Amino acid sequence: MFRMAFRNLGRNRRRTLFSMLAVALGTALVLFLAAFVEGEIRGALDLTILLETGDIQVRAATYDEDKFSLAWEDLVEEPEQVAAQLEDLPQVRVATPRLRANGILSARDQTAGVTVLGIDPTSEASLPFAHGIVDGMFLTADDREGLLVGQPLAESLGVGVGDRVNLLVNTANGDVDEQTFVVRGIFSTHTPGYDKSTILLPLAKAQTFTRTEGHASLIFILLNDRQQADALAAAIQDPRYEVLTWRDLNELLIQTESLANAYMVVYYLIVIAITASVITNTLVMAVFERTREIGILAALGMMGRQILSLFMLEATLMAVGSVATGLLLGGASAAYFGVHGIPIGDIGAQMSGLLFGDAIYPYLTLDDTLTVSLIALGVTLLAALYPAILATRLEPVEALHAQR
């Protein structure tokens, strides 16, 4: 029966090929879409964690993230010590204090609202900035006059390395202070939304400028294994601090992922329904073309169940072949763009609250691959069921009298 089914596929090679191509392309498309969305969310999450939230944040229990409060009671006291203690934990790769403040940067007649981030330039956690220098140089810990400006911000203000800029910040006691800085370097994290609104200062300078000496907004922690965040956060609870994990800090992104997954199911169904209709169509045509032959098989004593099996076997061969091809196509394109990325420019910058890079790197998970394969196979076989049943319903006498 396998031989018959296999050869039947070769009868109208072009039609079989086009039908298989439809399923293959449908599968490839769905697989690529799944990888694209996964890559998008994963990329955004990785960037957000790396640049903004860390795997874990420790901050004062009263800290209000939305206000960037600089009042001493809202900050972590002796942050270097706290960070050093945390860094001693085996799960922690790096722990570093960071200070965040609102500011206004002006150059010539241009101004922009910015987030001022005080970082320890020597910390491993600052490497994404150090590696992202596109012009000029990175900060040193004892620099008292220099700052780094994100590339799109520098472009919109029209400033370059060595230019003087005025920075206005809120201070711990609620006043406003202003100082002139020199642009030491321009950085790009390839995250337009972040780069156009962030300037970097050495932590010590940021603290003296905002009158928060000996304090930091938060301890930024990266772990060796992100999945340990919940366990570690539970272990380091302290009434003085609020300990938040990347899950707590990226709720919006995680919700977006769930929403995207829900949309993906709709995409799956649309694409696969279209390809399934091609399979149904092909097999219905095959049944009509082979009506007399079905009559012969019935006359030879082939039972309805066996005729059904024959058509289902043909569909299975088609489905397996085309889904495998689709996986190969979709997997290869996801792998290619997973390395080279799909440039999206600063579209990501338009989405407030989320950090998207300037390129999306599709990421194919085993889970998605299995889901797509099983859905494609299942739907294809389901689509074959109607024509197969149609074949079994033919009356032998009528089938034998068919013109073909």
Added chain:
Amino acid sequence: MEEVVRLENVTRVYKVGDVETPALRGLSLRIERGEFTALVGPSGSGKTTALQLIGCLDRPTSGRVFINGRDVTDLNARQRALLRRGTIGFVFQFFALIPTLTAYENVELPLILSGKNGRERKKRVEELLEAVGLSHRAHHRPDQLSGGEQQRVAVARALATNPSIILADEPTANLDTENGRQVMEIMQRLNRETGVTFVFASHDPRVIRFARRVITLRDGVAVDDKTLPEVTGEEQK
């Protein structure tokens, strides 16, 4: 003699919309084991319908059909399929081979359906292709065979499961005289050698002369039933 087929007052009425067309109007006949019988008559006389009822491909509107003494009138589709598989072989007017299978595989198909093992199948297929003189064409597909060769493969396939009865509907209608004669000779020889019952429908006098018994149908009933002296292929020439 042992009865193989018995029709008792069988009618078959086809309905197309509101129009009823009677194909058989009370046909009764009895065929014994080993017969080589022709059902003859003009078009529309009910030959093909009678063969379909004997072959359990169809069910009568009324009357009873017996195969090997068993009443098969009310068998369901599955039971009829099982009966056909082991008891009845078919040769059709069109060369009803499966186009994707070779001559060998076409003959093998009923044996696969009957659950015969590989060795048994091989032995039987080779034997049958030899019997119809097509051993050398075993691995050709139907489109690589002539009409006569295809019909000989169909005869071999009909015999594969050692059925009690082989039904042939106008087996030579699509063949030229020489090929038609060859096919009839083969059927006649196999009937003699294996004792299998052959019933064929035809209105070709050259074919009918091979029969040892001729049942004439007209308007769905048997109007004549004659036993003839055996005619051989040589005499046909």
